[in-house]
Amino acid sequence: MAFGSSLLFVLLLSVWSSAKCDQIPSEVRMECHDRYFLIAADLSFTGKEAHFEAVDGTGVYPITKQYAAVCGYSVSDLPLKGSMELRASYFSCHTDNKDDASFTFTFNLVISHEGGEVTYALNETCSPTLPWSPREVTCEANYLEVSVRSDVVCPTGTKGDDWNAAVQTAYGSATSDWQVMFHKVEEHLKPMELSEARTQGYLFDLTKGRLVMRTPYGQPHSFIKEVNGVPVEVVHATLFSRQSWVVLMVHLEAACSMSEGSYDDAGYMVWETPEALNPLVPGLTNTQVNVGIGGELLEQSVAEEQGFIVEKHNGSVEISIPYNAEGGYRKSFVSGDLYEYYIFHLHLEQIAGDEDHVDTRLRSHRTLLTPLLPRPVFTENLTVHEERVFTIYLGDVPEDVELSAVQLNEHAYVFTNESDYSITKVVHLNNTHGYTLKVPFDDPAVIKKFSKEDEAMKHTLEVNYTLTVLPENEPFFHLTSVVALSDITPPEFEAVCSESGILFKLDHRPFDYLWDIHIGSELLTPELATQQGYILTNDSQSLLLEVPLFTHGYVYGDVALNGFLGTFEILIQYQGTSEVQGSTVKTCPFTTAEFICKGILSVYFEHSGGIPSRSTLLNTQCRPKEAGETRALFSLILNSCGSKIKLGKEYVTYENEISFSRMWIFQKNQPDSSHEIDRVTVQCTYPLAGLHRLFSFFKFESDTTGVGSIVHSSHSTQVQQKPAMVFNTVFQTPVPSTRRTRPVLVKPGHYRRVPTHLQKLNSITRT
Structure with missing residues (x-):
């Protein structure tokens, strides 16, 4: 039982490993031509x-x-044509x-399929319509x-030496079997039996009406x-063959x-x-030529209409085939760079006649x-x-x-629908195609650098295309580089006013790094913002700068009882230079503040029971700018109107006094107090480190520290001052001893650097 199972298994394997099909698949075609039979099978089917x-x-x-x-038989694999072909001679x-x-x-x-072989039986009968020529x-x-x-009959043009040698050899032969003798230039070889010639690769065959000889190229004879x-x-x-005294001889030349x-x-x-x-x-004359590609023959005139050139000169026929x-x-081919070659399967027919009117067809x-x-x-x-947008066509x-x-600037990129860049394939009628690449100037892949020579932004994109030759998947590379110059503008801030200051916003651009942002002469940095009380926020999208009122950089104007204007300016300079390329200036209205110290001292003084318009400063010629x-x-300018x-x-402190008369409305039995003078001391204090330019023209020398004091009116409490050096901007007249003062102090956050236009003092008196 076990033996029977094994035998059945072997038989099944034999059937599976070698199957035979009589049905001809559609991937195989058979054609009868004038002088040969053709079988063509798709390589995708045969493998x-x-x-x-x-x-x-x-x-x-x-x-x-x-x-x-x-x-x-002639068997060829034609991968460019995608087929495997067999041409078989009718003989x-x-x-x-x-x-x-x-x-x-x-x-x-016979093809291989899933580890086994499949055999397709192919048969065809051909009857050529073209009659056979005497010699083909x-x-x-x-x-x-x-x-x-x-x-x-024996050809007229046969050389006498070859003919005589063949006749002598034939008569000297002792056998009647057919023999063959090959001729070479000035050399007559020994005859051999046809069976021996067959072993050396020569084939001779006699059909009903024709004698056939066939030999591979490169044979010894x-x-x-x-x-x-x-x-x-x-x-x-x-x-030749000897029959008694009769010798049969046939010359075959190819x-x-x-x-x-x-x-x-x-x-x-x-x-x-x-x-x-x-x-x-040599007697063959009047040659007729037919030519074609791929097996189909065309008459010479028709072939020339299709671009072929057929010329006869110097005893030769020259066929010129256009590359297309x-x-x-x-076929494309990679050898470092891209190359191509063309393959033509030429089919040529020549027909000529000799002196005996025997046609030869080659x-x-x-x-x-x-x-x-x-x-x-x-x-x-x-x-x-x-x-x-860079637009580059690869064609x-x-x-x-x-x-x-x-690769864009040595970085590989995957192109998707979400990408800012894109590649589009363009197909042409001449069997070529191309690709259109689009990459925005501002894409991260683009190298952006400011060109001082061109005074423009230089955008550079190096593209390395990887192309592949099919079906070998052999890669090659094509590099190109494109450059574009674009005008650039300094960054511009958006500015809005708020109750407490001004807010500046800058949306980042890829090339904003070319500029520095300055507040006055100082570079805006996180350290400067912290030092000056700014609120600075910077991320990948934008920069926000909040400038509170009374911080460094403000310029004040149109100061009035109902408010004033505050102006803040941001300067834009080329990186590493002092050349200003642009600025953003924002002026905002603010409600009345009690005190402003900014080179010009502005103070709002409010009191009841008097006439504000009659108030004066230390210099009595200085009166209110406005009064209600x-x-x-x-x-007033800090060093004017008698300021000290x-x-x-x-620190350095600028000080002045506001003097005013009280005009109370008393009852009739109360004494007249209209001549009482009330005084209020006003001060602006600055960090001394910020005044190095203000005092660059003066040299102070003193063995001891001077002591300053303030005399208050009888209506106020005297405030003891720390020792200080006191400088008057103008000579002062001693004030009455009965004064009432109410100091107005500046908050520490209101300390400001004195502007440069205050560097020159009219005069300084040491007290």
Whole structure:
């Protein structure tokens, strides 16, 4: 039982590993031509391991490379065409020949499939409509074949030496079996039996009406002869048989051009063959030429209409095939750069007659290959500057090449629908295509650098295209670089007013790093913002600067009882220079403040029971700028109107006094107090470190520290002052001892640097 199971398993394996199909698949086609039978199968169906077998009544014969050349088969893999082809001569070994008029072919196509083999049986019967010429020569890709009609007389042009040598050899032969003697230049070789010739690769066959000889190229008995500058391989043989005193002799000659062709600068593949079909028979004249690509023959006039050039000169026929001829194939190839080559499967027919009116028909099948030709792709800069987008076209890309990757400034990028950049494929009618790449100027991949020479922003984009040749997936690279200059403007802040100050906002641009932001002469930094009381916020999107009122940098104007204007300016300078390129100035109205110290001292004084307009300062000529029923506004330069300067270790204080008369409305029995003078001391205090320019013209020397004091009126409490150096801007008259003062102190946050226009004091008196 176990043995039976094993036997069944072996039989099943045998069936599965070798299956035979009688149905011809659609991927296989068979065609009958004038002088050969063609089988073409798609490579996508056959794969790389397929092969053919010839079949006749005696068995199955694998068609190997050597067997094909001897038996009249030519097998080719044509990857550019996408097919595997078999051409079989009508006189091939295993063909069923019916009176040279009907030829039946039987083949097997064997392909590999899922670890096994599948065999497709192929058979076809062909009846050529073109009658046979008395002498026909076929120059195939791997063999040459000559056939002559059985009743052909001895050719007139045969060389006498060859003929006499053959006759003498035939008469000297002791056998009646057919023998063959090969002829080489000035050399007569020993005759051999046909069976021996077969072992050396020569095949002789006698059909009902024709004698056939076939031999692979490069046999020992063939020779190369140059005819009019064209290399030709020649085989010259004589068949003979002695029947008593009668000798039967047949001369067989075949000559095939071995030209590999050349490519000229005009874009033509040029192939040459001798005009004389047989260099041993010089009498052949009036050659007719038909030519085609891919097996179809065209008359000379029709071929020339399609771009072929057929010329006869110096005893040669020259065929020029345009590089873009229909039926040809091109292929891209990578050898550092991109190259291409063209393949043409040339089919040529020459027909000529000799002096005996015997026609000779010669057909050549040649595969011509151009040398590697440079095939550069190109890039064109199509950028429209106003769009601020790089537009680069990569063109003249062959159909067997595709774009596989792109690097922008040495960074690989994946192109998606969400990307700011894009690539679009453009297809053309000449079997080429291109790609349009778009990258915005402001994309992070673009290198942006300010050009001082051009005074513009320089945008640079280096593109490295990776292209791949199919189906080998062989990559090559194409590099290009584009540059664009664009005018740049300094950054501009948006500014809005608030109750407590001014808010500045700057939206970041990629090239804003080219400028520095200054407040006056100082660079805006987080440290400066902290020192001056600004609120600075900076992120990847924008910069926010909140400038509270009375902080460093404000300029005040239009000071009135109902309010004043505050102006703040931000300067934009080229990075690392003092050249101002732009500025943002914002002026905002603010409600009345009690005190402003900014080079010009502005103070609002409010009291009841008096006349504000009659108030004065230490210099009684200085009166209010504006006055109302209960308020007065004084505005003065710090070192004017009798102001005093008090210099301490770390601070300097400017001081003045507001004097006013009380005008109370008393009852009748109360004494008159209209002459009482009330005084209020006002001060502006600055850090001493900020006044180095103010005192750059003066030198102070003192052995002891001066002591200053303030005399108060009887209506106020005296405030003891710390020792200080007191400087008066003008000479002062001593004030009455009965004063009432109410000091108004400036908050520490209101300390300001004194502007440069106060550097020159009118005079200084040391007290």
